[in-house]
Amino acid sequence: MSSSDDRGAPDGAAHDPEDRSPEAASRRGLLKLGVGVLGCGLAAIPAAPAVGYLLYPLGRERAVGAFLPVGARTQFSATPVRIDLHADRVDAWSRERDVKLGSCWVVEVDGKLQAFSTACPHLGCAVDYEPGEAKFKCPCHRSAFTATGVVEGGPSPRPLDTLEIEEKDGLVAIRFQRFRQGVPHKEPV
Ligand code: FES
Known part of the structure; x- marks a missing residue:
């Protein structure tokens, strides 16, 4: 006799933290990469003015010519x-x-x-x-x-x-x- 858990088994396996299949490992890798890229992008937004400030004097140095x-x-x-x-x-x-x-x-x-x-x-x-x-x-x-x-x-x-x-x-x-x-x-x- 099949249970309600068994009916959802093919899709449910994707969210099973214990799933060690190659497909599940690949999905987890993509998820981590996406989170990393998003994190870097968000971190760069507040850093942009600081980088501009740091580089500003270098631009002025060229003006001496x-x-x-x-x-x-x-x-x-x-x-x-x-x-x-x-x-x-x-x-x-x-x-x-x-x-x-x-x-x-x-x-x-x-x-x-x-x-x-x-x-x-x-x-x-x-x-x-x-x-x-x-x-x-x-x-x-x-x-x-x-x-x-x-x-x-x-x-x-x-x-x-x-x-x-x-x-x-x-x-x-x-x-x-x-x-x-x-x-x-x-x-x-
Ligand atoms: S520095 Fe050598 S000739 Fe002028």
Whole structure:
């Protein structure tokens, strides 16, 4: 004689905690996976603003690569002028005001302004300008460059690195950048 429990046996077996069949194990695995995914998703919702807050300063750090004002166009000519570039330095968690980022030479070439980083492309020493010879020279290993930045001698693997320069309303602004040293091509770092 069959009982009411026996009548529901095929479906009821799916909910039997003692059921050790492969099908039951597979169903339990899927259920656990679903609960885990749901839990992770719910946990991520309140964490999202915190992650955004933590990453925010990193985004601001990139903003420091903006054009920096260096003065009036009239102060520059075919004789190179050395300019120090200052900006607020923002790392992941702090801000330092008016920090010197580096320097460049600004010179008029064929009526157009050019800015050369003072960092020698060989190993980064500061390049000087020799007005008597109209050349840029590096004191460390004697690399020499023409007034337009072309290598004339020494171990420098490439010309002086140009920086982006902008003229607007009679004012000049320069974007400071560093480049990999000792390599033949200009690579921002
Ligand atoms: S660092 Fe300028 S020549 Fe070596």
